[in-house]
């Protein structure tokens with residue numbers, strides 16, 4: 083039996099998906115939701131509470147415990163992990179883990195104690211800043227200055243210096259916590275941390291996720307000496323050389339063989355970022371198909387036919403696991419903003435969808451909401467901004483149904499506006515992530531993008547992408563064949579655009595841009 087396991091350590095959960103190459107079936111697809119299964123970490127949405135909305139950290143031990151729970155669930159459900167011929171994985175991007183000792187010095191995990199207890203003493207920093215953190219504006223400015231300006235940053239790394247990116251986060255840690263910094267000998271991304279746990283060895287960062295650090299020279303695929311210097315002293319010694327996404331980084335450690343029944347010697351392929359992994363999971367690793375992912379963050383991405391960067395400075399270029407590069411725009415106020423409105427009005431997801439499909443009309447009667455409940459990544463808003471524009475019956479959320487439509491219309495218009503630079507074909511658009519099963523949201527995306535919006539049959543494209551990457555690297559199956567077998571579109575669920583909404587949404591797009599420009603000029607002033 084040729085089976086491959088993909089893991090996805092995302093913001094709110096850790097998921098596993100197993101594909102069977104003989105039958106073409108997905109034979110396991112399971113998650114451990116942190117808030118539900120690990121309440122002791124006080125992270126109901128996957129991150130720790132903090133009074134400063136710009137600070138967002140998670141406890142890396144929560145991810146360690148989740149890995150054990152998830153593997154226990156799979157084995158407990160009767161899945162024979164001994165049949166798995168290769169493993170790969172994905173992680174929420176940009177988040178970082180800091181160690182006092184290299185995983186290589188640990189050698190092996192002891193089966194006498196839970197993994198969590200063995201990892202805890204290795205941490206030089208108790209918590210991990212994650213992608214939602216935006217507390218590093220000063221460090222971004224310092225790095226940009228040292229590197230020679232925004233344009234130089236973009237030319238080298240594919241992105242400006244960005245608050246959530248790992249380089250600025252490392253610099254802040256070095257500045258704010260010199261003692262812990264002095265004790266740090268190895269730094270990982272969430273992806274390479276999870277791969278290191280699995281192999282009991284220090285797994286290198288891959289080029290897909292590494293591109294989200296403001297440290298990688300995209301031209302050479304190596305850490306940029308100038309950026310390492312601009313970020314923190316002696317940083318090169320704390321990072322392993324980055325590797326292509328298809329690299330075999332080790333084998334499943336004895337600990338997991340003994341505890342969960344993996345076969346000895348099961349190869350582990352480099353883990354990557356959740357978005358690069360999702361790109362191949364969606365069957366979009368080759369240029370020609372764009373993807374919208376509606377997870378905790380909303381992202382728009384596509385494999386690139388030609389090198390391109392975002393003149394506005396909010397977009398990014400990451401490595402594409404299928405080769406070449408991918409373009410991406412990321413929005414922090416995704417699912418959590420939709421949840422904010424749903425909870426405020428006591429609506430479940432069905433009622434949320436219904437508010438769009440049956441209770442309100444495209445354009446929302448000209449009403450507009452800026453729904454930035456947390457600092458926004460795209461456009462760059464350093465503080466939360468929630469503003470209502472329109473009729474008296476709409477403002478301040480007086481009409482729950484109009485509020486639902488308003489949050490989703492602004493999200494969709496903003497995705498369209500800020501992904502234009504990507505320049506790849508945007509019809510059809512494949513859609514994934516927790517919110518992609520919401521018909522109302524798909525309706526608005528179809529109309530705003532004037533594109534056919536198509537979900538996949540398999541949910542959790544990031545874990546699927548990880549399983550496919552293991553199959554490609556270990557089994558040698560081509561990307562095309564893997565996509566044909568496992569990334570089939572659910573055409574019966576596709577949403578077609580209504581051409582009658584085209585002009586109206588163009589006008590709404592201009593309105594939104596005008597309001598955003600006002601706010602960007604002075605986000606601290608209430609309009």
Ligand code: ADP
Nearest residue numbers: 092093094095377378379417431515516517520
């Ligand atoms: P991540 O991978 O970032 O952890 P997921 O892709 O698993 O996130 O998506 C989780 C989010 O999906 C939740 O925050 C929830 O708000 C949202 N979600 C789940 N089901 C629905 C639905 N039917 N409609 C809208 N949103 C949903």
Ligand code: XUL
Nearest residue numbers: 174175213356379381412
């Ligand atoms: C991408 C980004 C998020 C995280 C979490 O740049 O910050 O999409 O990867 O999913």
